[in-house]
Amino acid sequence: MFGNVLVTGGAGFLGSQLVKTLLPTSEHLYIIDNLSSGTLAAIPETDKITFYKACITDENVLDEILPKVQYIFHFASKSFVYSAYNISSDFHTNAVGGFTLLRKAKELSLQLKRFVYASAASVYGNAEILPTPEMYYSIKLPYSASKFTTEHYCDVYFNMHHLPVTTLRFSNVYGPGQLLSSPSCGVITKFFDAALNDQPFEILGDGKQTRDFTYIEDAMDATILAAVSDVALGEKYNVGTGTETSILQLAASVKKVTAKDRLVNTYGPMRSVDVVQRKCVHTGKIERELRWKCRHSLLEGLTKTYEWMQS
Numbered sequence: 343m344f345g346n347v348l349v350t351g352g353a354g355f356l357g358s359q360l361v362k363t364l365l366p367t368s369e370h371l372y373i374i375d376n377l378s379s380g381t382l383a384a385i386p387e388t389d390k391i392t393f394y395k396a397c398i399t400d401e402n403v404l405d406e407i408l409p410k411v412q413y414i415f416h417f418a419s420k421s422f423v424y425s426a427y428n429i430s431s432d433f434h435t436n437a438v439g440g441f442t443l444l445r446k447a448k449e450l451s452l453q454l455k456r457f458v459y460a461s462a463a464s465v466y467g468n469a470e471i472l473p474t475p476e477m478y479y480s481i482k483l484p485y486s487a488s489k490f491t492t493e494h495y496c497d498v499y500f501n502m503h504h505l506p507v508t509t510l511r512f513s514n515v516y517g518p519g520q521l522l523s524s525p526s527c528g529v530i531t532k533f534f535d536a537a538l539n540d541q542p543f544e545i546l547g548d549g550k551q552t553r554d555f556t557y558i559e560d561a562m563d564a565t566i567l568a569a570v571s572d573v574a575l576g577e578k579y580n581v582g583t584g585t586e587t588s589i590l591q592l593a594a595s596v597k598k599v600t601a602k603d604r605l606v607n608t609y610g611p612m613r614s615v616d617v618v619q620r621k622c623v624h625t626g627k628i629e630r631e632l633r634w635k636c637r638h639s640l641l642e643g644l645t646k647t648y649e650w651m652q653s
Contacts, residue, residue: 345413348411349372350414356515372391409452412454437491455506467486514556517647543605544609552622554623563634584622
């Protein structure tokens with residue numbers, strides 16, 4: 343179905359789960375990852391995968407891979423937290439890397455059927471409209487700025503050069519494959535780790551801040567639809583649940599799933615990047631145009647995640 347595929351960031355959480363999703367229906371998968379946050383252990387061992395430990399700005403590697411592929415899934419990225427402490431590195435990877443990949447794909451990927459870019463709901467900042475539609479943006483942090491920059495260049499390459507681009511704005515994806523050791527590890531993984539070790543749940547701030555938590559299988563469903571749907575060409579889509587969940591509610595849900603209701607919460611100061619009080623994305627566009635549906639409630643997703651962590 344997919345022929346030859348490039349997945350950037352294929353050793354990270356989202357990228358590695360995408361590799362596993364694509365493996366049965368792809369002829370060959372090429373992965374580029376510098377392993378700054380990913381791990382080789384996340385990549386299946388098979389002759390159908392060729393791995394390159396490299397930065398996505400390495401044009402020699404791109405020159406070798408891009409003429410062979412029909413699909414590009416650009417999931418490589420510096421983490422949200424890391425970006426605030428090294429803005430230059432964040433810009434180099436997220437913005438220069440994205441632009442370089444688009445430029446080289448236009449030049450070399452003559453058989454390209456789709457370029458799917460993994461952006462983030464972070465471009466909405468502390469949105470004044472909830473649930474937040476795709477037309478909105480509020481750039482406050484380096485990570486948001488660099489991700490949004492590549493979104494703009496996706497628009498440029500689609501409109502000027504007809505590169506078949508689709509952008510997905512993922513919201514707080516969690517689930518099997520998300521490791522505590524990763525710099526982009528989310529609060530759900532940290533809560534599960536605390537529960538498994540009978541430790542208090544550490545909450546930054548008062549816990550009333552909300553997020554839109556998206557289960558990994560639902561995120562992968564959206565990614566595949568974005569890659570095969572003609573209507574998705576040149577479009578941007580939110581990938582989330584459309585439901586706000588506070589960190590306090592999340593902690594209670596994890597305790598319920600793990601049967602660790604006796605564990606207490608502790609509270610600490612928020613980080614410099616914790617500027618968003620409420621997050622909830624509007625999913626009407628992707629539901630209407632791509633026929634995508636979020637299949638997992640938070641409790642269902644947490645239960646599956648806990649089963650994976652136990653195994």
